[in-house]
Amino acid sequence: MSSKSDFDVIVVGGGLGGLSAASRAAQLGLKVAVLERGREAQYLCNSRFSGGILHISQHNVEEPAEALVQVIDEATLGQADPALVKALAHDARRAVAWLREEGAKYIRVGQIVWQQHVLAPPRPITPGLDWKGRGPDVTLRTLEANVVKRGGTVLRGTVARALMEAAGACVGVEADADGQPLQFGANAVVIADGGYQANMDLIAEHITPAPAKVKQRGAATGMGDGLRMARAMGAAVTALDAFYGHMLSRDSFHNDKVWPYPQLDELGTAGIVVDSRGERFTDEGMGGIYVANMIARLADPLSTWAVFDEDVWNGPGKGARIPANPNLVKAGGTVHQAPTLRALADTMGVPAERFELTVAAYNQALASGSLASLQPSRSSTRIPAMPIAKAPYYAVPLCAGITYTMGGLAIDPDTRVQRQGGGTLTGLYAVGAATGGLEGGSGIGYVGGLIKAATFGIRAAEAIARGRT
Template sequence: MQREVDVVVVGGGLAGLSAANRVAQDGLRVLVLEKGSEEAYLCNSRYTGGLFHIAMDDMAGEPDWVRANLERVTNGTCEPALAEALTAHARRALRWLSSLGVRFIKAGPDGLRRNALSPPGVRQTGLNWQGRAGDVMLRTLGESLQRMGGQLMRGVEARQLIMRDGRCAGVQAVAASGDSLDISAGAVVIADGGFQGNPELVRRFICEHPERVLQRNAQTGRGMGLLMAEAVGAKLVGTENFYGHLQHRNAMADGALWPYPVVDSLATAGLVIDGTGKRFCDEGLGGVYVTNAVAKLDDPLSAVIVFDDATWQGPGKDWLLPANPYLLSAGGSLVTAPTLAELAGRLGLDAGQFDRTIADYNRLVASGERAGQPPRSTGVYRAWPVQRGPFHAIEICAGITYTMGGIATDAGGRVLDADDRPIAGLYAAGACTGGLEGSGGAAGYSGGLSKSAVFGMLTGESIAASLRAH
């Protein structure tokens, strides 16, 4: 089957539907290809709890202040042009989504919850997305696209980019029926999410044992768009990092224990050890950092958080759906003992090494003495000593929500090659792209919804300007 449109978008999540709606507003013929065949096709945008933020704070704040937050969480490693574009257009993106019918409410007093989707996500453990937050948002954007003459074609997977004389001129796709489609277009937008659901790509870029990492996501992000772009010379950046949270280890088999509650607040207050009973990372750098560090262990399912009852009654009750009490009510468990020696035994760890690790950690907290162990930052998260029983531990796993790296683009969504030159006709937006969250161990979470909405909108505007010029 042959089709010809002005713009073809690969992926029907927030980034893809934002780009499609924006070009449709300019009267361009746009077709969105979505691999999922169901009306409520699954993707991370549909699962979202709906908090639009940048760096866990108000994305509608004064742009320089928002930019400073982003620079702080990424330790200054985010691509400057992308950071500037995100923060300069964040307020406008929220207003634009509202103009399409997406509804926002203030779900809490802090910046994290100041711009939340309505109806809000349910504050319960496990998955609760139907008729809430992201589900309603995607339905709203799909209806908006249809009103403007755009089309969303479900059950169709893009497989290869069509290149003519160095320019991307369309995609080759396959329908669920097995029929092949060749779609010619003036511009192609890749917006099919991250590659977290592709074990081969996770092994290639992130960790040796993807099967021992929890898929804390819709499992639809397979990285096909990244592979298609790489095949035509696109540059990839920041692919070693992902956004995710620490979960109880039983979440690997028990759906009631993910995506919430997470146990990050206990990890950033106490200490995290591996199967040898030793610390291996700086817990004070935050839950996303620690989650990445756990995933990169020789055995990602060997990690344990250790803390005492003061921490359980303090930071354990912090954050949304805190571990205390939601972990226990969801069916998770603490490993508890009156002494550290007994706790080591219940964890199957060498008691001598375990005792040395706790003693060294307590000295680090009290005096800053490193004693050959990793540092412990305290700029954001206070380090709590492990002093008085009962003592607790949580056996954990690393939950990957989406990959933060991917296709390199400029601020207008144009895909860049190895020499940072735009590949004509090819664009990308959302979780399939990289650079915004930085690179290396310093990478930090910017916010998946803000990234997808802002750059989906900007990519649409960039395409509309380019096609009008030609």
């Protein structure tokens, strides 16, 4: 087995979290190497595929830290780790500024409070996948160039296989490149390889009984290698049962123009989501990310429909950044339309009588202010419910689109990986979607993948540098 010269820091994964950690560490004078599984110069990763918006739970990262703590607590139903919440709320503004200093550029989208830091150049407001030369892609290439300029090393096509351990501490990484086994000694290792969303075994264990029926909404590169390696060393993990994603058209399995956008959350959460029996099965008012998780948990995640009326189609249906109306139709996505609910049920292939009763019960509860009495109950605090009363009526076949998993390695605010039974694993750090503790919980709370990655990537580098002085 070949051995590479020792480094101060080995970063596993070259997404925004990994490259932020690497560039900041190199900036602080540390000898850094990034091990990236992808071979291409513009290797695929979720950061590159993203919309490029740095926000905290759809709020501006420059809001006062105390206000952002409350925002995160509300989004996560108070279930996020308070120490991580505080760290993110206080350092997010600094992370955005640091990225700008590194060469990232931003645009503002009007007065939309959570879109004041969008990586530039932005993607067009069109359906489908469009990432080459867009803000996230440019930012990753800029950060990688900064790592190299500062004396760091980026090794593509290099797959981390195991952590090296000595006297209970992490002292490097075993990897391979083109079948050649390699060892990289290091004083610290940062796990930054994203979640486990593309590992079908882990997804089947924690997310869905039918992994093949959940659409990979990202780069499908997150295999959970970091999670596996760290657990083998005794790392503690958070709950692993939630993911960030959205409701998508079921056509996304054969039509690449309808994913990752338009998302269909606005349709399903303003109206209702039903299963193959024509019945509601979840609380649509909890939001699209929550509903996508509930769809994934069904025995058949490809059995659901968003049901709504003309007012929803021409209201919330036009309200998203890349709205379903008209983009879903333009992209060739299926949208059923009918003059009556019975006729709509026939096109959907669900029991008409049961479906009509479901819609009637929903409309009656909405009109009488008794949505909580429905089974399952329907909340309306986050997202107002709208009646399904104005013809024509619509139904869109849905699937759950998974972008990244929310659970992962348990860390402290300095990103040190926690040990099962207490304490930390010396020399081992983790950032981004490889970690848990901020997002998920019973409400599937979403905070923001990019800002989490950048902020804790920077914090990891600074914690490692402090330990070297």
